[in-house]
Amino acid sequence: MLYKENELKINNSLTGEKEVFESILDGFVGLYVCGPTVYSNVHLGNCRTFISFDVVYRYLLHLGYKVRYVRNITDAGHLENDAEEGEDKIAKKARLEQLEPMEIVQQYTLDFHKVLDQFNNLPPNIEPTATGHIIEQIEMIMDIFDNGFAYESNGSVYFDVEKYNESNNYGELSKRKIEDLVSGTRTLDGQDEKKSPLDFALWKNAKPEHIMKWPSPWGLGFPGWHLECSAMSTKYLGETFDIHGGGMDLKFPHHECEIAQGTAATGEKPVNHWMHANMLTLNGKKMSKSTGNTLLPDELFSGNNDVLGRAYDPIVVRFFMMQAHYASVLDFSAEALNASEKGFNRLMEAIQSLKEITPKGDSSIDVDALIGKFYAAMNDDFNTPILVSHLFEATKYIQGVKAGKETISSTDFEKLDKAMKAFTFDVLGLKEITEEKQDNGSLDTVMELVLQMRQQARENKDWTTADAIRDKLKEANIVVKDDKDGAKWEAQ
RNA sequence: GGUCCUGUGGCCGAGUGGCUAGGCAGUGGUCUGCAAAACCAUCUACAGCAGUUCGAAUCUGCUCGGGACCUCCA
Structure with a gap:
């Protein structure tokens, strides 16, 4: 198996170190990625995260791991804010659009799937929803309760952060000190239910006008935002699993809360390796639904936007993202995208040229070493830009062979042909842009x-x-x- | 204000204490009736200042700039 001969290193956000990855069970990897809250269309920034982890998933598969990839759909519990009257995002949208909440959920889940498919993302193995796991969430709250890390207040249940911090380190992921957090807390209305402003909701009491609510030991209500990820990751991957990924902006408080919940409920650290994908920026600023600084995939694919002026193929956009490391901020611009498009075409030309090569004699370069560089790049914390640069090195060589300036032996040719295609298509998830064979009649x-x-x-x-x-x-x-x-x- | 990240050539983006990243653009070629495409070759760099070091773009400090989180966000 390839994973036995490759030492994969992953930057662990929890420790801040690049660590050798060792799965809990030999040959198996549990991978959890925070999915979207489906109350609006996914924008390109969202997509970057999911594409980044698609590559992680693909490389793990390439290495021969049996991966269980779980990515949730949050369709309940994500509040507008943490104040007492904070409204559920799905419920709010449903109210505004005069639709059933599940109509909202369905509409944007379909959009999400369609877009990720256009980017050639592989689907996860399990895509659980928050509403489908209310019971598991209630059970988890009860465990946290039993262990003394939660308290009830007016039909809502809150996580007791200060209590937790006595025996654990709240803030270990986001590198925050609890004192700083307390002093930096803004006063929001209606926080009198909580013992401390840092406490977060595990279960929220539903007011009569709420449309999304479920029965619980504490009355009618709905689960808190952070809980569904803890409940579902525990259910499908176990109390401690290998890799948890998500966008950088989820580090605090979402992932911090997940660690606290998981630890409080089971006594185990829920995750070994935390990975955080960095933001996609537009005009130097993070793409964000709330500020409106966004670009929707459809606007990009159709060219119908003010930013770029013309249409780009989803695969070109994917390649553009591959040319930056997942943990770095990437800025989106027409100029950068154009450059990627041409580079992408060059790479595809080279793969086409493989068909026209006749292996003969000895190889004029060390092909094994070249392929070794492909692996070395990916083994180093999924360094796709380095991989791409080596693919271009291979491109140069392939064109040289084609032009008769270089030579390649038949065994080397088979290896290179296989490796080029494996890394380009299977690992990076690129594909040939097939002209829409629309019937021109x-x-x-x-x-x-x-x-x-x-x-x-x-x-x-x-x-x-x-x-x-x-x-x-x-x-x-x-x-x-x-x-x-x-x-x-x-x-x- | 607090915590953290970051500043690379015309543009985008990797990276290591000493050894060419790569892509795009530009320039010069090959090919073609011309054009386009394709292919080949090639130039421009490490924000500023000080320090550590035989040697720093890479380590340390300061200054200036950009960003993220601290409230919802992938």
């Missing part, structure tokens, strides 16, 4: 005729006519390119 026939006539003109060295046809077609957004074996055309 009569246009195909017409173009065939036109190009035939132009070819005739070229053979007669009637360049004026040949060029005029090409120019006129270009005005009609049809680009003609002359290759060695005839002309090709494509509609822009």
Whole structure:
């Protein structure tokens, strides 16, 4: 198995160190990633996180691990704020749109799936919902209660952070000190239910007007935001599992609370390796639903936006993201995207060129070493930009072989061919952009005729006519390119 | 205000105490009737100041700039 001969190192947000990854069970990995709260369309920033972890998932699979990848859908419990009258985001949207909450959930879950599919993300193995795990959440609250880390107040249940901090370290993930947190807390209305402003809701009492509520030992209510991830990750991956991922902005308080809840409920540290994907910025600022600084995937794929001016293929956007490390901030711009598009095409050209290579004699470079660099890059905390740079190194070599300037042996060719495709398609999750073979119908026939006539003109060295046809077609957004074996055309 | 991250060539982005990242753009070529595409070659760097060191873009301190979190966000 590949994972036995590759030492994978992962930067652990919990320790701040790059650590050698060892799974709890040999050959198996439990991976949990915080999914979206489905009350609006996913934007590109959201997508970056999910694409980052898609690559993590893909590389683990490539290494031969059997991975259980769980990514939740939060469809209840995510409050507008932590004040007493904080409204559930789904419920609020439902109220505003005059729809059933589950209609909201369905609409945006479908959008989420569609978009991630366009980015060629693999689906997780389990995609549990918060509403589907109310019982598990209630049970977890009871465990936390039994262990003395929760208290009830007016039908709501809160996590006792200060009590927890006596025997544990609240803030260990986000590197915060509890005193700083207390002094930095803003006073929100309606926090009198809580013993301390740091305490967070495990269960919220539902007012009569609330539309999403469930029975519990504490009356009708709904679960707190952080709880569903703890309940579902524990259920499907165990009390302690291998990797938990999510966006950097979830580190505090969401993930901090997860650690506290999990530890309080089971006595075990819930997660060995915490991974945080960094933000995608637009105009130098984080993409964010609340500030409106966002770009929706559809706006990007259609070119219907003010930022870029034209459409880009989802795979090009994915490649653009691969050229930055997941833990670095990445800024989105038309210029950067254009550069990626051309680079992507170059990489695809090279993979095409593999078909035209005839292996012969000895290899003029050390192919094993080159492939070793592919692995080394990914083993070093999933360093996709380094991997990409080595793929370009391979690109240069492949074109050299094709041009007869370099040579490759047949065994090396098989290895390189396999590795190039494995890393490009399986690990990075790229794919050839297949022109939408939309049925052009009569246009195909017409173009065939036109190009035939132009070819005739070229053979007669009637360049004026040949060029005029090409120019006129270009005005009609049809680009003609002359290759060695005839002309090709494509509609822009 | 508190905590933390970051500042690389025209643009995007890796990285290590001494050894070419890479992509795009630019420049020069190859190919082509021309054009486009493709391919080859190649230039520009490490925010500022001080320190540690034989040697620092890489370590330390300070200054200036950018960002994240501290309230919901991937």
